[in-house]
Amino acid sequence: MPKRTGGNSAAGSCELVLSDLHHRITGVSASIRSVLPELDKRYHLLFLASRSEGNVVARSLWEGFRVMARPPARRPFRIWHVRRNNEMFWGILARDVLRMPVKLVFTSAAIRRHSWYPRQLIARMDSVIATSDRAADCLTDIAAVVPHGVDIERFELNGTAIENGQAHPWSSYTRRLGIIGRVRPEKGTDLFVDALCATLPNHPDACAVIAGKVTSQYQGFARQLREKLAAAGVLERVFFLDEVSSDQMPLLYSQLDIVCAPARYEGFGLVPIEAMVSGTAIIASRTGAYEAMVDEAESGFLVDLESSPQIAEAIERLLTSPELLNRLKQAGRQKVRDQFSLNNEVAGISRVYETLWDQGT
CATH class of the missing domain: 3.40.50.2000 (Glycogen Phosphorylase B;)
Known part of the structure; x- marks a missing residue:
């Protein structure tokens, strides 16, 4: 019609x-x-x-x-x-x-x-x-x-677009981790930071991106995160971005190797499937629909709520095994194509x- x-x-x-x-x-x-x-x-x-x-x-x-x-x-x-x-x-x-x-x-x-x-x-x-x-x-x-x-074509094609040769602060690092979402406890940003403090000192070729808006209510929370990273000696390798527009998200995902989604509570949560279809490995907590999205050790890793040690362990496994990292990337992308288009x-x-x-x- x-x-x-x-x-x-x-x-x-x-x-x-x-x-x-x-x-x-x-x-x-x-x-x-x-x-x-x-x-x-x-x-x-x-x-x-x-x-x-x-x-x-x-x-x-x-x-x-x-x-x-x-x-x-x-x-x-x-x-x-x-x-x-x-x-x-x-x-x-x-x-x-x-x-x-x-x-x-x-x-x-x-x-x-x-x-x-x-x-x-x-x-x-x-x-x-x-x-x-x-x-x-x-x-x-x-x-x-x-x-x-998720719009598979938008994330796969737009994510591979070349941004006129523009370099980002994290471009020089071999491995890049990220967390996407508002910077606040509910999203588990502090759990991610604790895991970075435990792993980044052992991997000087790795960096991390924290992309999400910090509202006035959580300015103190964000300041504490920076203090933790500084105390661990890795603050200069963690890049804080403000809220990223939806049209720029595919490009950001495509520049990351690992995305963590350690939320304490999530109704559904699009980040894991957006990340997976963009070609990143995913580490997600057992909340929302994450357990339906992630096949443990096949298309990503699942961790218990509130467990930064488990996040750190998963990061360590992926940073020390390029073969495992690439396998999870490929399996995650196929999982989204099959089930979450x-x-x-x-x-x-x-x-x-x-x-x-x-x-x-």
């Missing part, structure tokens, strides 16, 4: 609504925005957000309400795919109070029982998707388990939509 793209569908033709109603770029934002272009190819789509994504134009919540007040042209109702508490609230208001022709699909990544308020909201959804089996265990009446995926995610989500529409009113 021919359609207009870029979130500019006429009110009557709009059949699918996606939203990113948050003032910051978060992991949830990344997962929403990664599927936008492909869903925009399949459906007449309206995107509610404060910031556009590529060719998909963002509209305000109030613009969305004006569109959703009218019935869609080719469907019995619109589907609004929501992922946050505030989006569920607005969706329930639109459907139940304002009587708009809309049904609500919610995606949950949480691997612990939701608190009282979100449980009440989730109970009012028309369909619920879990991103992992662990997330599904925390819910009832799941329509499908659909893991998040963006195409698989979009297909799974679309099946949930089509089932709802097939059921009619």
Whole structure:
């Protein structure tokens, strides 16, 4: 069916609504925005957000309400795919109070029982998707388990692009480690730093990159990390980057040999599969969907929560065995191609939509 793209569908033709109603770029934002272009190819789509994504134009919540007040042209109702508490609230208001022709699909990544308020909201959804089996265990009446995926072509091709010969501070080092994500305890940045303090002194050819925003709340935490690295004599080999834009992430991943994801808690977590498809070896904690992503000693290493010694041991094994490092790189890339592609995610989500529409009113 021919359609207009870029979130500019006429009110009557709009059949699918996606939203990113948050003032910051978060992991949830990344997962929403990664599927936008492909869903925009399949459906007449309206995107509610404060910031556009590529060719998909963002509209305000109030613009969305004006569109959703009218019935869609080719469907019995619109589907609004929501992922946050505030989006569920607005969706329930639109459907139940304002009587708009809309049904609500919610995606949950949480691997612990939701608190009282979100449980009440989730109970009012028309369909619920879990991103992992662990997330599904925390819910009832799941329509499908659909893991998040990554745009394999974007990470593989963009990551190998030559950046006009531009050199980075870490370019002269033979082996490069990294951690991606906000610098804070929840992400395990301190566990990574402790492991660096234990391993980098033995490997003068290795360095590390810590890429992530430091909010005002965690300035003291980041300062303590630098003090630890200085005390171990490796601070000059650890490069702190501020938040890296999404379009630059493939290039950063491609310059790393090992990525650590030692989070203390993660709902799903895209970093391991983004890193793996970019050709890095991964060391991940046993949280989120990481255990489904990483086959122990085959496509990466899994470590217990709070265990910097296990992280250090895994780093040591990889830095001292180029053959093992290369094997994990190759196996990790294939694992993502087989199981965590963006195409698989979009297909799974679309099946949930089509089932709802097939059921009619």
